[in-house]
Amino acid sequence: MVAPLIGKVSHLVGNNPSKWRKGIGTYQEVVYREIYPFIDLRVFGKDGRIEFDFIVRPGGDIARIRFAREGKIDASRILDTGDIEIRTSNGSLVLKKPVIYQIIDNQRVEIKGGFLEDREGQYAFQVAGYQKDHDLIIDPAVDLRYSTYLGGTNQDYGNRVALDSSGNIYITGPTLSTDFPVGQPHTGSYQGGYDIFVSKLSPDGKTLIYSTYIGGQQTFCGAADDIPTGIAVNTLGEAVVAGSTASLDFPIVGGPYGYRETECTTGYRTDAFVLKLSGDGQSILYSAAIGSAGTDGIRTGDDRAGDVALDNDGFVYITGTTSNSTGDWSGVPFPEKNAYQPCSLKESNIFIAKFDTSQTGDASLIFSTCFGDWASYRGGRCDRRGRLPQHLYRR
Helix, strand or coil: CEEEEEEEEEECCCCCHHHCEEEEEEEEEEEEEEEECCEEEEEEEECCEEEEEEEECCCCCHHHCCECCCCCCCEEEECCCCCEEEEECCEEEEECCCEEEEEECCEEEECCEEEEECCCCCEEEEECCCCCCCCEEEECCECCCCCCCCCCCCCECCCEEEECCCCCEEEEEEECCCCCCCECCCECCCCCCCEEEEEEECCCCCCEEEEEEECCCCCCCCCCCEEEEEEEECCCCCEEEEEEECCCCCCCCECCCCCCCCCCCCCCCEEEEEEEECCCCCCEEEEEEECCECCCCCECCEEEEEEEEECCCCCEEEEEEEECCCCCCCCECCCCECCCCCCCCCCEEEEEEEECCCCCHHHHEEEEEEECCCEEECCCCCCCCCCCCCCEEEC
């Protein structure tokens, strides 16, 4: 470790002081010696981000250095620019073409080279001739355009993110913070339990264009938790959010409502919701909640939207899981309309629903169907014809 900083870090965890770690030093950079023979790895901070260099000392073999792909990676490739693009379901990461150089007679000498993909799909470095009796520095940089914090002083979770055609970023998740940053909000104050937040950031991440709380506060059973699990943005820049609500007074605008409880006889239950915000985030243009009920109209199950998608005509699709965890088999199952498959009163079903947010009431629900048995559905995007992908996740 080199370049120590003034700051110290302590870990005071647990009730046994002998296991506490006090006054741990911090450093501007850390050098890992001999990750390969005669090759060191230097990790350091620069311009608010973490970077790393390989230092190939005399006797080191550059061919030993390899990058392997692990985790949920959809694809990777070397671009014409010499960068490596790594694509995942959550976006792309770029590893910039390495800067390769030596310090000879106190002068920096640039060396030609770049990335190379081998037959096993791993990445290595190819380097032109250099002086083997001097250190060679290989500096690939992760192209982190920006990073920022968003939240208050309590628990905040960023569940989903979406982009519009201008590159603006839309983020949604649940929050318990009463001081979550809001700008031109639809709901300017925390409502209780987990509330939904929807925030819109400029493409460079420097400006909070709007941020809003959405949710209810009344419930007879448990907390009034409203949890978003999907977000999409239409061509007008209107954010569409889906998830689950346990609030009796969840804001419903134009669409159908699930089932309102009148007493706590069923425990903690949820309905699936979908809502559309205006482009400035100040108004709910449409919202609906759908779910199952017992013969007395009281919620009997947990109905949760897992994701939301839009087609080119502006129709909204949500998908998720409906379950009857109370065993009230005589009740009303998840609402069906033009159903491909009826919903059973067994413990869990996939559901898919399509909405026309220009309509109101039950007319805005175009179809609602269950699919499969004892399963859950994680969702996906529509194609241009409005067809949904068939990704089943059975338990």
